Amino acid sequence: MAASEFELIYRYFASLGRGPGVRLGVGDDCALLRVPAGEDLATSMDTLVAGVHFPADAFPEDIGFRAVAVAASDLAAVGAQQLGMTLALTLPEADELWLKAFSEGVAAAVSAFDLPLVGGDMTRGPLAITVQVLGSVPEGRALLRSGAQVGDQLCVSGTLGDAAAALLVLEGLWTGSGESADYLEQRYYRPSARLGLGRLLRDGASAAIDISDGLLADAGHIAAASGVRLQIDPQQIPLSSALKSHPDREQALQWALTGGDDYELCFTLPAAAPVPPLCTRIGEVTAGEGVDCGLDLVQAGYRHFP
Ligand SMILES: Nc1ncnc2c1ncn2[C@@H]1O[C@H](COP(=O)(O)OP(=O)(O)O)[C@@H](O)[C@H]1O
Ligand SMILES: Cc1ncc(C[n+]2csc(CCOP(=O)(O)OP(=O)(O)O)c2C)c(N)n1
Ligand SMILES: [Mg+2]
Known part of the structure; x- marks a missing residue:
């Protein structure tokens, strides 16, 4: 007989819930998390839909990892300490092979990001994954989008455009060298949520956002x-050597500016502050409104409802 959703939950998701902030994980009507005294609860959720956020034929391990990483990235953006997450899974069928592989991807992300899985939901329907993340941040210390000051430096972490280029590789529209293609696919499927950097920036940055x-x-x-x-x-925007190996430099730059799926941090720093390791200054904050990169681009980024 096929396993019930309760058996599946216990088999694949009940053992990923240990962490210093977890009082009670999977199995009761709510999970219970400890928010340290003097701290605010930070929470955010993101949904991934097959065919919209990842190719419908993606490996389940990759889908599991990616779903956790993109959600965790929002905790990084506010400088929160991760406490735990919940996972809502909508599946067309209870395919145990798929679930086992998916849960292995989730488990890899639980350990990569120190983010215990404390609860969730499982329903039947077209494949979609929602991850809600929970974290804590000392009262009044969260990094917001709203603090940038005229004269600040504008910076980003890591390199940009890799994940957008990976989509072309996945669609077979760009082969590149084998090594570059593997690197770019990793950047798409295994984003680095910059949790440590986010907490570090709480002390110096004036504003931050994650780049989705x-x-x-x-x-x-x-x-x-x-x-x-x-x-x-645009000349200061950090590009990986894999992306730089693309023959069309303008196309590579356009992916970095507008492609999305980077899950790096974009932040502003006072003029005299040192730029953190593995981060790059790409511009500055001036009076006025909007973003200017000196190029005329049709679309600034991804839109679900264009
Ligand atoms: N359906 C919704 N109901 C309430 N708030 C929402 C909804 N969708 C998005 N938001 C909020 O709108 C803001 C922008 O959302 P989004 O662009 O998804 O942010 P992010 O890129 O950080 O995931 C966030 O504060 C988010 O919580
Ligand atoms: C198969 C596939 N096609 C296209 C994209 C590109 N894409 C889809 S959604 C998105 C933006 C990020 O998703 P969203 O739901 O807006 O996340 P949020 O901004 O809420 O974090 C991008 C760049 C993708 N990730 N995968
Ligand atoms: Mg969102």
């Missing part, structure tokens, strides 16, 4: 929330 829709679009949220203009020098 595309640098220009997400920087635009900082500009709007802070009431400033962001001036970006």
Whole structure:
């Protein structure tokens, strides 16, 4: 007889819930988490839909890891300490092979990001995954989109455009060298949620956001929330050597500016502050509104309802 959803939950998801902030994990009507005294609860959720957020034929391990990483990235953006997450899984069928592989991807992310799985939901329907993350941040210390000041430096972590380029590789539209293609696919399927950097930035950055829709679009949220203009020098945007191996440099730059799926942090720092390791200054904050990169691009980033 096929396993019930309760058996599946216990088999694949009940053992990933240990952590210092977890009082009670999977199995009761609610999970119970300890929020340290003097701290606020930070929470955010993201849904991944097959064919929209990942290719419908993606490996289940990759889907599991990616779902956790993109959600955890929002905790990084506010500088929160991760406490735990919940996972809502909508599956067309109870395919145990799929579930086992998916849960292994989730488990890899639980350990990579120290983010215990404390609860969730399982229903039948078209494949979709929602992860809600929970974290804590000392009262009044969360990094917001709204603090950028005229004169600040504008910075990003890591490199941009890799995941957007990976989609072309996955669709067979760009082969590149084998090594570059593997690297780019890793960047798409295994995003690095910059949790450590986010907490570090709490002490020095004036504003931050994580880049999911595309640098220009997400920087635009900082500009709007802070009431400033962001001036970006496209030549300063960090590109991986895999992306630089693309024959069309302009195309590579366009992915970095507007492609999205980077899950790096974009943040502003006072002019005199040192740029953290593995981060790059890409511009500055000026008076005015919007984001200017000196190029005329049709779309600033990804839109679900264009
Ligand atoms: N259906 C919704 N109901 C309430 N708030 C929402 C909904 N969808 C998005 N939001 C909120 O709108 C803001 C922007 O959402 P989004 O672009 O998804 O942010 P992010 O890129 O950080 O995931 C966030 O504060 C988010 O919580
Ligand atoms: C198969 C596939 N096609 C296209 C994309 C590109 N894409 C889809 S959604 C998205 C933006 C991020 O998703 P969203 O739901 O807007 O996340 P949020 O901004 O809420 O974190 C991007 C770049 C993708 N990730 N996968
Ligand atoms: Mg979102």
